[in-house]
Amino acid sequence: MSPWRHWLLTLRYRLRRERSQIGRLSAIFVADHAGAPMRSCDQALALVDAGLAEDRYALGHGFWRLTDGCQVTLIHAEDLARAQRQSGLSLDAGQHRRNLVLSGLARTELRQRTIRIGEAVFDWHRVRPPCGYLDRVSGPGTAKALGRQSGHCLRVRTAGLIKVGDRVEVSAPARQG
Incomplete structure (x- = not known):
């Protein structure tokens, strides 16, 4: 391959990776x-620095609220499907204990990204792996079935209404420097 063609292919690959990635909000x-x-909702109001209006963490009633709470949590639909396939557990009714289920973004890096869903904008905060509490609430083996990378914490940057079926746009990471 000529150096010119290699450079062009490399540039095309980088541009494709840096563009926003698009998915859908499958469940709330x-x-x-x-x-x-x-409980499943068709829509929810995201509140700045609080979470989803009717959720335990925005209300101050979450299990981890004093030590390790998240405003909003998410999981990829593809991770749920994998966990259900491998474990035989049913996770369709929210047993995963995550607020948002996103589809079409399974391999998308969320660290240091901004995520727009409907009218709301979220900042990625940190990974939220499942823990022993999940097994107590949803049944033995649930945390192991989901795996260590099956959850993320988000912070609400811009308030707004989100609805099942909304487009989810993950921004390119902010440039350092």
């Missing part, structure tokens, strides 16, 4: 308080 789940069953 909230719970009134720690340990309460998750």
Whole structure:
């Protein structure tokens, strides 16, 4: 391959990677308080520096609220499908205890990214792996089935209404320097 062609292919690959990536919001789940069953919603209001309006963490009733709480949590639909396939567990009714289920973005890096869903804008905060509490609430083996990389914490940067089916846009990472 000529150096010119190699350079062109490399540039094309970099540009494709840096563009925003698009997915869909497949599901929204909230719970009134720690340990309460998750309930599915067609829409939710994201509140700046709080979370989803009807969720336990925005209400101050989450299990980890004092030590390790997240405003909003998400999981990829593809991770849920993998976990269900490998474990035989049913996770469709929110047993994963995550607020948002995103589809079409399974291999997208979320670290240091901004995520727009409907009217709301979120900043990636950190990875949120499942823990032993999940097994107590949703049943033994749930945390192991989901795996260490099956959750992310987000912070609400811009308030707004989000709806199941909304477009999810993950920005390119901010340039350093």
